[in-house]
Amino acid sequence: MPEQKQLHLTAFMRPVSLHTGAWRYPGSYPDANFNLSHLKSFIQKLEAAKFDAFFMADHLAVLNMPVEALKRSHTVTSFEPFTLLSALSVVTEKIGLAATASTTYDEPYHIARRFASLDHLSNGRAAWNIVTTGNPESAKNFGLDEHVQHSDRYKRAREFYDVVTGLWDSFADDAFLRDQESGVYFDPGKMHVLDHRGEELKVRGPLNIARPVQGWPVIVQAGQSEPGRQLAGETAEAVFCSPRDLDAARALYADIKGRAVAVGRERDHLRILPAALVVIGDSVEEARAKRLELDRLVHYDSAIASLSVALGTDAAGFEPDAPLPVDIPETNASKTSRESVLRLAEAENLTVRQLALRYGGYSGLAFVGTPDTVADEMSVWLREEAADGFTVVFPFLPQGLDDVVQRLVPVLQERGVFRKEYQGSTLREHLGLPRPGNRFFS
Amino acid sequence: MPEQKQLHLTAFMRPVSLHTGAWRYPGSYPDANFNLSHLKSFIQKLEAAKFDAFFMADHLAVLNMPVEALKRSHTVTSFEPFTLLSALSVVTEKIGLAATASTTYDEPYHIARRFASLDHLSNGRAAWNIVTTGNPESAKNFGLDEHVQHSDRYKRAREFYDVVTGLWDSFADDAFLRDQESGVYFDPGKMHVLDHRGEELKVRGPLNIARPVQGWPVIVQAGQSEPGRQLAGETAEAVFCSPRDLDAARALYADIKGRAVAVGRERDHLRILPAALVVIGDSVEEARAKRLELDRLVHYDSAIASLSVALGTDAAGFEPDAPLPVDIPETNASKTSRESVLRLAEAENLTVRQLALRYGGYSGLAFVGTPDTVADEMSVWLREEAADGFTVVFPFLPQGLDDVVQRLVPVLQERGVFRKEYQGSTLREHLGLPRPGNRFFS
Numbered sequence: 001m002p003e004q005k006q007l008h009l010t011a012f013m014r015p016v017s018l019h020t021g022a023w024r025y026p027g028s029y030p031d032a033n034f035n036l037s038h039l040k041s042f043i044q045k046l047e048a049a050k051f052d053a054f055f056m057a058d059h060l061a062v063l064n065m066p067v068e069a070l071k072r073s074h075t076v077t078s079f080e081p082f083t084l085l086s087a088l089s090v091v092t093e094k095i096g097l098a099a100t101a102s103t104t105y106d107e108p109y110h111i112a113r114r115f116a117s118l119d120h121l122s123n124g125r126a127a128w129n130i131v132t133t134g135n136p137e138s139a140k141n142f143g144l145d146e147h148v149q150h151s152d153r154y155k156r157a158r159e160f161y162d163v164v165t166g167l168w169d170s171f172a173d174d175a176f177l178r179d180q181e182s183g184v185y186f187d188p189g190k191m192h193v194l195d196h197r198g199e200e201l202k203v204r205g206p207l208n209i210a211r212p213v214q215g216w217p218v219i220v221q222a223g224q225s226e227p228g229r230q231l232a233g234e235t236a237e238a239v240f241c242s243p244r245d246l247d248a249a250r251a252l253y254a255d256i257k258g259r260a261v262a263v264g265r266e267r268d269h270l271r272i273l274p275a276a277l278v279v280i281g282d283s284v285e286e287a288r289a290k291r292l293e294l295d296r297l298v299h300y301d302s303a304i305a306s307l308s309v310a311l312g313t314d315a316a317g318f319e320p321d322a323p324l325p326v327d328i329p330e331t332n333a334s335k336t337s338r339e340s341v342l343r344l345a346e347a348e349n350l351t352v353r354q355l356a357l358r359y360g361g362y363s364g365l366a367f368v369g370t371p372d373t374v375a376d377e378m379s380v381w382l383r384e385e386a387a388d389g390f391t392v393v394f395p396f397l398p399q400g401l402d403d404v405v406q407r408l409v410p411v412l413q414e415r416g417v418f419r420k421e422y423q424g425s426t427l428r429e430h431l432g433l434p435r436p437g438n439r440f441f442s
Numbered sequence: 443m444p445e446q447k448q449l450h451l452t453a454f455m456r457p458v459s460l461h462t463g464a465w466r467y468p469g470s471y472p473d474a475n476f477n478l479s480h481l482k483s484f485i486q487k488l489e490a491a492k493f494d495a496f497f498m499a500d501h502l503a504v505l506n507m508p509v510e511a512l513k514r515s516h517t518v519t520s521f522e523p524f525t526l527l528s529a530l531s532v533v534t535e536k537i538g539l540a541a542t543a544s545t546t547y548d549e550p551y552h553i554a555r556r557f558a559s560l561d562h563l564s565n566g567r568a569a570w571n572i573v574t575t576g577n578p579e580s581a582k583n584f585g586l587d588e589h590v591q592h593s594d595r596y597k598r599a600r601e602f603y604d605v606v607t608g609l610w611d612s613f614a615d616d617a618f619l620r621d622q623e624s625g626v627y628f629d630p631g632k633m634h635v636l637d638h639r640g641e642e643l644k645v646r647g648p649l650n651i652a653r654p655v656q657g658w659p660v661i662v663q664a665g666q667s668e669p670g671r672q673l674a675g676e677t678a679e680a681v682f683c684s685p686r687d688l689d690a691a692r693a694l695y696a697d698i699k700g701r702a703v704a705v706g707r708e709r710d711h712l713r714i715l716p717a718a719l720v721v722i723g724d725s726v727e728e729a730r731a732k733r734l735e736l737d738r739l740v741h742y743d744s745a746i747a748s749l750s751v752a753l754g755t756d757a758a759g760f761e762p763d764a765p766l767p768v769d770i771p772e773t774n775a776s777k778t779s780r781e782s783v784l785r786l787a788e789a790e791n792l793t794v795r796q797l798a799l800r801y802g803g804y805s806g807l808a809f810v811g812t813p814d815t816v817a818d819e820m821s822v823w824l825r826e827e828a829a830d831g832f833t834v835v836f837p838f839l840p841q842g843l844d845d846v847v848q849r850l851v852p853v854l855q856e857r858g859v860f861r862k863e864y865q866g867s868t869l870r871e872h873l874g875l876p877r878p879g880n881r882f883f884s
Contacts, residue, residue, distance in 0.1 A: 023620070023622070023627065024622045024625055028622075030620040030622055030627075031618075031620055034562070034652065036562075036563055059650060060551065060650075061646075061650060062633075062647075062648050062649075062650045067630045070630060071626055071627060071628055071629070071630045072625050072626065072627055073627055074620075074627055076627065076628060076650065077613070077618060077628075077650065077651050077652040078650065078651065079559045079562065079563065079651070080555045080556050080558075080559035080651070082524055082525055082528070082556070083524055083525075083528040083556055083559040083560050083563055084528070084559065084563065086524070086525040086526070086528035086529045087528045087529060087531060087532045087563050089529060090529045090532045090533060091532060105549070106549075106552070107547070107548075107584055107585075109502065109583040109584060110548070113522045114522050114524070114525055116522075117521045117522035117525040117526065118525050120476070120478075120521065121478055121521065121525055121526065121529050137646075140644075140645075140646035141551040141645055141646055141647065142549055142551060142645075143549075143643065143644045143645070144644075171519070176473075176519060178465070178472040178473055178516075180465070180466045180470075180472055183466055183514050183739070183741055184513055184514060185465065185472075185513060185514055185515055185516055185518065186513055186518060186519075187513070188509045188512060188513045191504075201585065202582075202585045202586075203582075203583055203584075203585070204503075204579075204582035204583055205504075205583065206504050207504075208501060208502075208503060208504045208518065208519065208520065209519050209520065209521070209522070210476065210519040297625070299625055
């Protein structure tokens with residue numbers, strides 16, 4: 001019998017829930033994004049459940065939204081990723097620590113150095129989620145009036161990756177002798193000066209820190225645009241993505257793995273981990289009811305705006321507690337998105353209000369059911385080559401996280417699709433990724 | 443009787459010793475700069491001794507030195523300040539955490555955010571050592587061929603300070619309501635958009651993190667040049683400096699405090715903390731012998747180069763084990779520095795070799811003696827208004843640090859010039875500094 005394929009699970013933890021109503025759910029911690037003791041308890045529970053990693057998205061601005069929506073957002077204040085993950089590295093031993101860092105609004109020397117430092121502090125648990133920063137508000141915090149063009153951002157990102165990985169290779173793994181007798185601290189023949197002079201970047205090096213424990217921290221990538229997929233195929237070792245259903249996920253999976261193989265990489269050296277909201281109940285009905293209760297905590301004014309965007313038509317005049325009108329016009333705005341709203345309305349028999357609250361809360365991929373039905377769905381995605389695992393989005397915390405680690409994970413473990421113990425100690429080992437060689441020293 | 447003036451003590455911890463022979467001293471940890479468990483034990487001992495702060499200098503490059511000196515340097519690999527201090531914040535409760543960050547090679551939004559995050563993680567213990575980065579090698583790691591001019595660096599630094607402190611004031615202290623019932627997370631009337639448009643910087647804001655616990659992290663400054671002193675007078679709350687003796691320190695103290703008063707600040711709202719190597723022995727002779735033993739661990743080739751610089755003349759041809767020649771010519775290079783070499787040679791009756799090793803090791807201010815003689819000297823500096831305390835440089839670790847915390851500190855405490863317990867919980871409280879008001883919200 002062939003060995004059972006294994007799921008990888010990372011936890012989406014900035015914000016701790018992407019659902020905009022999460023902080024209002026009964027029993028939740030309203031300050032969960034910004035309270036170190038809560039975050040410590042979350043990561044320790046995730047480590048006890050043997051999750052691969054704790055994942056911090058990031059924004060370099062207060063997001064631009066209407067003040068009525070902004071004032072209701074639980075994400076406005078949060079810790080900066082490197083300071084938080086470094087603090088959490090001290091209270092954990094095995095779980096990976098993934099930080100988002102921008103190639104558009106930061107410098108490769110800083111990025112290389114901070115990830116190397118986090119990797120050393122955590123004994124090989126760091127991952128870099130490469131983003132080019134899509135939010136135009138960020139540009140204004142970094143001296144620009146306009147956002148950097150998409151194609152220019154990706155061109156810089158590709159070169160930035162070469163520079164950062166080159167800086168990580170500044171020293172051979174065995175460069176540091178620390179010989180008290182002779183007084184030689186390191187072998188200068190094992191130090192490489194990068195002296196990069198490219199189209200976008202000029203960086204001399206060497207980096208002022210020893211080579212990371214993992215050689216290079218794990219490379220994560222999230223873009224789904226054409227240049228984003230190509231960057232992922234060429235460089236990413238884990239991909240965070242948001243396909244809307246199984247078919248879309250299979251296509252994305254095949255596309256990105258294909259791009260990796262086309263540039264000579266191993267198919268298994270890239271893990272595809274779609275984001276999925278997971279809501280667990282005693283029955284499917286109870287889980288759905290929990291989700292509807294959560295959706296009800298979204299403010300209607302901002303919710304109806306989100307539904308209007310998804311439909312491509314102004315929904316503010318629709319009767320809130322009736323079904324969607326049957327004659328909604330097709331527009332150029334977003335055909336795929338409109339169709340998925342109509343499908344959802346029919347499948348779950350939702351009113352305009354319920355649909356609006358869904359789109360204003362979290363409208364991405366969701367697994368809502370019992371531990372067994374969710375484990376079934378996850379296994380299908382794994383078997384069908386739609387995913388190598390998931391980036392789990394919690395609906396509310398702590399309860400939604402507790403449900404996953406106490407109820408879903410044991411079922412996955414019993415079925416033999418998720419580890420009962422960590423086999424290695426680095427994040428690369430958890431993900432089954434090789435340690436990269438040093439390009440300057442063999 | 444007037445209240446006894448109190449010393450403030452911070453520990454210079456990057457590198458853990460500035461003395462280039464420190465890592466070779468018998469019993470020392472050769473990897474002390476880059477071993478988290480050692481650094482944890484150091485900071486916990488410093489906290490038990492009630493030190494004000496743990497101070498991380500920084501470099502944004504591997505320093506440019508001849509390879510024979512470089513390969514002997516224990517500072518080439520070290521943790522990055524924010525990642526290390528965040529990790530150490532979790533294993534301590536009271537001691538301040540001071541990080542160096544450059545205004546020349548970083549962005550104010552990043553700097554403001556990281557210090558705010560560290561201040562929240564540590565419950566109000568962060569300090570920002572503002573540097574303009576004097577090392578020309580750093581420029582080459584950040585896209586430039588030449589270093590930014592001194593005056594341009596200070597102009598940018600002054601504006602950078604205004605932007606960072608303005609970003610820290612983005613939210614009123616009571617902006618976050620987190621009212622689960624009404625769904626209002628924060629009061630948008632208590633959020634300020636900075637929209638800074640200056641000569642050097644353009645930054646919109648607001649910062650995406652709540653106002654720091656201390657209002658603003660403590661501002662530290664180290665420059666001793668004319669613009670450095672002026673920046674300190676206008677902005678610094680603690681000054682790290684390197685006067686060579688009591689007279690020079692008194693002049694510097696009066697000058698910087700005078701500049702602060704001239705711009706309307708309180709004289710006591712700025713603490714002047716000269717760096718001082720502290721070597722403790724059972725007798726003055728034994729302490730001096732320890733220092734000579736430490737100096738002997740410096741490599742002669744790099745040592746004689748340092749002495750040549752200090753003398754302003756090539757010392758490589760001098761007889762190593764004889765006194766300095768009497769006919770050393772005066773040059774334009776550095777009259778003050780040459781005279782201090784001659785004074786030192788006479789005072790301690792040192793040979794060329796011993797002088798060279800002193801200059802190659804650590805040639806700044808040093809207190810070398812018994813706990814009582816060192817406490818006497820420190821008390822004189824405090825009384826004579828040459829210092830409000832010291833930035834203690836350890837000769838070697840752990841022993842040199844243990845000598846200070848176990849032998850010197852108890853003597854200072856018995857004399858009533860140093861705290862026996864922390865009175866407050868934030869670094870501002872340790873240093874007797876006020877919490878700044880928010881410039882946009884009263």
